[in-house]
Each structure stands twice: as structure tokens, then as C-alpha cells.
Amino acid sequence: MATNRAIQISKHGGTEVLELNRIPVPTPGPGQVLIKTAYAGVNYIDTYYRTGLYPIALPFNLGSEGAGTVESVGVGVTKFKSGDHVVHMATGSYADFLAVPEKSVAHVPNDLPLDQAAAILIQGLTALTMLRESYEVKRGDTILVHAAAGGTGLILVQLAKALGAMVIATASSQEKLDIAKAHGADYLVNYSHGEEQWVKEVLGHTKDGQGVEAVYDGVGKTTFEGDLKVLRKKGSLVSFGNASGAVDPFKINRLGDKNLKLLRPRLFGYIGKDCSPLPAPRIPKPISSLANDRSMQQDTQEVFDYYCGELFKYVKAGQVKINIHKVYSLEDIAQAQKDLEGRGTTGKLLIKL
Numbered sequence: 001m002a003t004n005r006a007i008q009i010s011k012h013g014g015t016e017v018l019e020l021n022r023i024p025v026p027t028p029g030p031g032q033v034l035i036k037t038a039y040a041g042v043n044y045i046d047t048y049y050r051t052g053l054y055p056i057a058l059p060f061n062l063g064s065e066g067a068g069t070v071e072s073v074g075v076g077v078t079k080f081k082s083g084d085h086v087v088h089m090a091t092g093s094y095a096d097f098l099a100v101p102e103k104s105v106a107h108v109p110n111d112l113p114l115d116q117a118a119a120i121l122i123q124g125l126t127a128l129t130m131l132r133e134s135y136e137v138k139r140g141d142t143i144l145v146h147a148a149a150g151g152t153g154l155i156l157v158q159l160a161k162a163l164g165a166m167v168i169a170t171a172s173s174q175e176k177l178d179i180a181k182a183h184g185a186d187y188l189v190n191y192s193h194g195e196e197q198w199v200k201e202v203l204g205h206t207k208d209g210q211g212v213e214a215v216y217d218g219v220g221k222t223t224f225e226g227d228l229k230v231l232r233k234k235g236s237l238v239s240f241g242n243a244s245g246a247v248d249p250f251k252i253n254r255l256g257d258k259n260l261k262l263l264r265p266r267l268f269g270y271i272g273k274d275c276s277p278l279p280a281p282r283i284p285k286p287i288s289s290l291a292n293d294r295s296m297q298q299d300t301q302e303v304f305d306y307y308c309g310e311l312f313k314y315v316k317a318g319q320v321k322i323n324i325h326k327v328y329s330l331e332d333i334a335q336a337q338k339d340l341e342g343r344g345t346t347g348k349l350l351i352k353l
């Protein structure tokens, strides 16, 4: 039986629990596409699965996205053929080969290299869906993006600028702030000098000190309280990650002080990530209406295609530049996760298969 390399965990813990194992090369089932991985993206969510912050059944194949070439397709797959360049959002992507439901696969534009495609997918789709659906940014809004030099942060900054917002960017060092500035951030705040200081500086960059329309926060625990202070009345707090730890329990009544909205979105709630091989339900709607149609079924090929197409358009137009921090080998997965968690990275980390 043909085998391939894959990163698995059989218990939770630090990077020492990461195992490089050989597993059978999957055979694509009905509706599935077998992909030979070229690059897999390293994402914070993989570290949450590893530590147990996000519950999973063990053993577990790590990795959440990748780009590569179609090796073969299962019964009923019509959109993809052997040799196509594709991206996918599916669990187990830290592996040479992966069978992925067709609805979680999208074509890569001809002129986009596979490393760039892998580097933009999850973080880019997260940024795009949040700016469209969590709090829809409007021209003239002033928004705050935390960890703005990170993978998701840099894309949030660029997309928000493309959508006409003023962007206040935070990061923990001047070097990182300079990178955020080079990607379009209007105001820079080093949030490592304590909450009182960064809150004051952020408010100082808003009209009459009234606060921002929205905060996009992937840092979590350490910034949440300050976020409530820098939001203007009726503002929106989009809390989408836990880089510093999970946000502490919170009394909902506190939102009433300024009639704030609080969201805790996950990308997979906007773009379904169902790994079942069942074909996606048909949506009798034109593609252009999908993003704003509240009645649409999210877990579909059409939605994934729609958002991938939008994202690739921003890249092609030069409005979103893709930043690859470093490319690691599969053997170096522990180092890649340590680097991401260690706060020393900017932009995207990739594994080359």
C-alpha cells in the first residue's frame, strides 16, 4: 500500500506531541479530490487543536489548508481534473496527499504561484468575511486592528484600506508597526506599554476621542478589556482569536454601557468546512448575491468559490500583498509552530511538502 507523510497528534501538549508518521495515501471517495500538497499553511488553530484549547477527537491529523495539484478525482467530481492547481480548506493538510470534499476546493488563478495561494487562503478569507459579515466596514469608518503585522492582521489592514476605512494598527514592536505602516495602516500604536497607554493613544486617533467603529481582535485575553474602552457608542467588537489566551468569562450587561455589539466569529461559520463527502446542496441564486444573502446556505461550493474569487481579485489588483514569513520543511513543523506562538513572526508561515 502506498504511504505518505503526515503530522499527527495522539495526545495534547506542547510541540513535543507532534508526530511525523506514515499513513496510507487516501483514495478519493465520491465527491472528493485527491490533492498532492505543495504547500500547507501554518495556522494558529492548529496550535489550539494541539494544546486542546479547541476540542477534537484523538488521534488527529493536523493542518487546515493547503495548495497543490489534483492527483485524481472521485466519482461525481466534474469541476476538477488531474493536474489542476488548487487550494483547499480541509483538516489534515500537513501531509503529502489529502482527499478533500470538492466543495472545499477552489482553482488557483493561472498567474498565482502555489506558495502565494497557500499563504493567503485561511487568513485572507478570515479577514474578508469578517470585514463583510462580522462588521461590514464602510468608507470613512475608523477601525482598530490588533496584531496588525501578523498573518491575518496584515491582510485585514490592506483589505480595510481597500474598502475605504481609516486603520489604527497595534503591534508589540516598532519593527512590526513599520511593517503595518508599509501595508497601509494610518495610525500606529505599540500596545506593549500597557492597556491604559494604548487605549489613550487609540482614542487620540479617533474623531473627538469618541472611539472606533469596530475592533478586529485576534489577540483575545490581553486586549479584550481595552477593546471595550476604545469602541464608540454602538461600536462592534469582532473578537476572533486567542493568540494571548481565551477571553475570560464576561457579563453581557456590560455591553449596554455603550450599546456595543460583540461577535465571536469563526471562518468556518461563514464558509462551511464540512469534510463529509456528501455533495453540496444547490443554491438557486446568482453568485453575486451570495455574500449578502442572509438566507443562503453557507456550507457550499458556491460560497467558497465566491469568497476565493473575491480574495484573488484583491491580490491580482495589487490591493493585497502576500507576505510569506518563512517556508519550513515538514520535519520542522515543531519549529514553525514555536515560531508562530513565540510572537517573532510577521505574515504567513508555510510548510513545503
Ligand SMILES: NC(=O)c1ccc[n+]([C@@H]2O[C@H](COP(=O)([O-])OP(=O)(O)OC[C@H]3O[C@@H](n4cnc5c(N)ncnc54)[C@H](OP(=O)(O)O)[C@@H]3O)[C@@H](O)[C@H]2O)c1
Binding pocket: 042, 043, 044, 045, 122, 123, 126, 147, 148, 149, 150, 151, 152, 153, 170, 171, 172, 173, 176, 218, 219, 222, 240, 241, 242, 243, 244, 245, 265, 266, 267, 268, 340, 341, 342, 343, 344, 345, 346, 347
Ligand atoms: N476566527 C477565525 O476563523 C480565525 C481564522 C484565522 C485566524 N484566527 C485567529 O487570528 C489570530 C491571528 O492568527 P495568525 O495566524 O494571523 O497569527 P499572527 O497574527 O501571525 O500571530 C499572532 C500575533 O498575535 C500577537 N500576540 C499578542 N499577544 C500574544 C501572545 N501572548 N502570544 C503570542 N502572540 C501574541 C503577536 O503579535 P504582536 O507581537 O504584534 O503582539 C503575534 O505575532 C489568532 O488568534 C487566530 O486564532 C481566527
